[in-house]
Amino acid sequence: MNDSLSLRNRLNTVVRDIPRSGIRDFFDIVTTMKDVLSLGIGEPDFDTPWHVRESTVFALERGATHYTSNLGYLELRQALSSYVRKNFGAEYNPDNEVLVTVGVSEALDLALRAIINPGDEVLYHEPCYVSYRATILFAHGVPLEVSTRAEDGFRLTRAMLEARVTPRTKVLMLNFPNNPTGAVMSRADLEDIAAFVKERDLLLITDEIYAELTHDGAHTSIVSLPGLRERTVFLHGFSKAWAMTGFRLGYACGPAPLIEAMMKIHQYTMLCASSLSQKAALEALTHPGPELGNMLDEYRRRRNYLAAAFADMGVDCIRPLGAFYAFPSVAKYGLSSRDFALQLLQEEKVAVVPGTAFGACGEGFIRCAYATSMDNVKEAMRRMGRFIERRQAHGQTH
Amino acid sequence: MDQLLKVLQMNALESRENIARMLGLPADEVARRISDFEARGIIRGYQAILNEDQLNLDKVTAVIEVKVTPQREGGFDTIAGRIARFPEVKTAYLMSGSYDLLLFVEGTNLREVAAFVSERLSSLEGVLSTATHFMLKTYKRHGILMQQQGSDERLTVTP
Numbered sequence: 001m002n003d004s005l006s007l008r009n010r011l012n013t014v015v016r017d018i019p020r021s022g023i024r025d026f027f028d029i030v031t032t033m034k035d036v037l038s039l040g041i042g043e044p045d046f047d048t049p050w051h052v053r054e055s056t057v058f059a060l061e062r063g064a065t066h067y068t069s070n071l072g073y074l075e076l077r078q079a080l081s082s083y084v085r086k087n088f089g090a091e092y093n094p095d096n097e098v099l100v101t102v103g104v105s106e107a108l109d110l111a112l113r114a115i116i117n118p119g120d121e122v123l124y125h126e127p128c129y130v131s132y133r134a135t136i137l138f139a140h141g142v143p144l145e146v147s148t149r150a151e152d153g154f155r156l157t158r159a160m161l162e163a164r165v166t167p168r169t170k171v172l173m174l175n176f177p178n179n180p181t182g183a184v185m186s187r188a189d190l191e192d193i194a195a196f197v198k199e200r201d202l203l204l205i206t207d208e209i210y211a212e213l214t215h216d217g218a219h220t221s222i223v224s225l226p227g228l229r230e231r232t233v234f235l236h237g238f239s240k241a242w243a244m245t246g247f248r249l250g251y252a253c254g255p256a257p258l259i260e261a262m263m264k265i266h267q268y269t270m271l272c273a274s275s276l277s278q279k280a281a282l283e284a285l286t287h288p289g290p291e292l293g294n295m296l297d298e299y300r301r302r303r304n305y306l307a308a309a310f311a312d313m314g315v316d317c318i319r320p321l322g323a324f325y326a327f328p329s330v331a332k333y334g335l336s337s338r339d340f341a342l343q344l345l346q347e348e349k350v351a352v353v354p355g356t357a358f359g360a361c362g363e364g365f366i367r368c369a370y371a372t373s374m375d376n377v378k379e380a381m382r383r384m385g386r387f388i389e390r391r392q393a394h395g396q397t398h
Numbered sequence: 399m400d401q402l403l404k405v406l407q408m409n410a411l412e413s414r415e416n417i418a419r420m421l422g423l424p425a426d427e428v429a430r431r432i433s434d435f436e437a438r439g440i441i442r443g444y445q446a447i448l449n450e451d452q453l454n455l456d457k458v459t460a461v462i463e464v465k466v467t468p469q470r471e472g473g474f475d476t477i478a479g480r481i482a483r484f485p486e487v488k489t490a491y492l493m494s495g496s497y498d499l500l501l502f503v504e505g506t507n508l509r510e511v512a513a514f515v516s517e518r519l520s521s522l523e524g525v526l527s528t529a530t531h532f533m534l535k536t537y538k539r540h541g542i543l544m545q546q547q548g549s550d551e552r553l554t555v556t557p
């Protein structure tokens with residue numbers, strides 16, 4: 001029987017020992033229940049803008065069904081290069097400094113594998129996107145997490161990094177606007193980080209997938225700061241602001257030697273990103289319509305609603321400034337994040353993600369995604385208010 | 399456009415309190431600004447958007463292109479104003495291109511609309527010609543698709 005083969009013991013030990021994503025685990029519980037109102041979804045509720053979908057159908061009719069260049073269609077790389085120059089303030093040569101990938105997910109994996117030697121340390125900040133730690137481990141790197149804190153608005157500071165860095169540290173990974181906290185970094189915040197990166201002679205991977213979803217004020221990219229472009233892999237994609245998650249399209253920009261190394265892995269493991277998705281992305285960039293602005297407006301209204309509702313029910317939450325997540329503290333209700341989320345699910349059928357899915361320092365917090373209709377946001381807040389009221393009444397009688 | 403007007407255009411029934419939360423404004427300011435928009439005539443009314451095809455009404459809608467001669471004083475506005483006052487005319491626009499006015503006219507049946515066109519509209523001084531098209535089916539109105547939309551296909555929890 002399979003047991004006698006002891007397949008588990010034959011697995012690669014790194015893969016075997018990585019726990020399943022905390023999100024996956026929670027998802028399995030949620031799917032056993034019916035009629036759940038979910039604030040647990042980390043992808044836009046909006047449909048992909050119609051002109052993008054329509055032109056993808058056209059591309060399919062026209063026969064864009066072949067392998068593309070490993071780097072991606074040149075026309076797309078040119079459009080990406082000019083988009084990044086205009087919106088992020090860094091120049092990349094479309095011929096050898098832009099790589100089109102299967103989502104930011106693949107780009108992240110390529111960047112780490114291209115840079116890391118076994119044992120090299122990678123600094124990253126938690127709470128963070130669930131893949132970061134695992135992706136570092138798959139690349140045989142050593143993850144060095146730095147905990148950001150609610151009292152700093154979940155921003156990363158130089159002092160936090162200084163406390164953790166060692167001579168074996170090779171890379172710093174950044175993600176702002178942040179999943180799951182909704183935190184953003186100001187130019188001044190980034191300047192401190194940039195100085196640290198340069199002084200320590202580190203490489204930088206910056207995941208700016210939520211850049212367009214910045215609510216109060218404009219997004220600043222760390223690549224636009226002096227001396228950073230030369231040592232940075234900039235990652236972006238179409239999943240979030242363009243509501244194109246299923247297209248699986250992302251890209252990396254960086255100095256030619258880094259992109260060349262990433263391309264080598266991509267060439268042998270992925271060959272190229274989907275031709276149709278590349279056509280879709282090209283349409284999205286070359287014919288920008290009102291859709292992105294309308295989606296951003298709606299996210300902002302939901303963010304405002306959520307923040308006001310939390311304030312009304314006495315829940316502490318740093319103001320979410322970007323992406324489509326709020327990360328309120330639930331520590332004062334005397335339950336772990338996981339128990340809070342479980343009881344909220346059982347009693348009120350509202351799904352949120354326990355903060356611990358995003359790193360141990362997420363204990364005491366829950367992630368509420370507002371990538372769901374305003375009606376759902378309103379109803380979820382009504383139910384959460386009721387739930388919190390019971391917890392408080394409970395707390396007082398004991 | 400003004401964020402408050404955008405919210406009202408999406409759902410005019412939204413409570414003042416909810417709008418206040420969405421826009422980060424005090425509720426009494428929202429109420430005050432809405433009254434102000436109403437007083438200034440910027441907000442002209444509130445209506446439900448119906449899928450009339452589902453109601454099997456005794457009703458037809460005609461889209462009518464009208465060519466007119468502009469008046470010496472008042473240009474198109476005088477004649478357009480006279481036409482727009484008929485209760486049968488639900489919507490009226492001044493257009494560029496090969497005709498001048500575009501009307502949406504409602505009646506209980508074809509004959510009634512035809513009578514309106516021949517007896518009321520065409521006989522008005524200044525109306526040169528009309529072309530009448532009957533509407534067969536509504537796919538989208540005021541930005542809202544009339545077909546039932548599919549349910550949310552997303553997984554309930556994702557990273």
Ligand SMILES: Cc1ncc(COP(=O)(O)O)c(C=O)c1O
Nearest residue numbers: 103104105129179237239250557
């Ligand atoms: C911070 C962050 N990076 C990357 C991704 C993955 O994006 P993609 O769909 O481009 O692979 C996500 C998705 O949730 C994310 O939140």
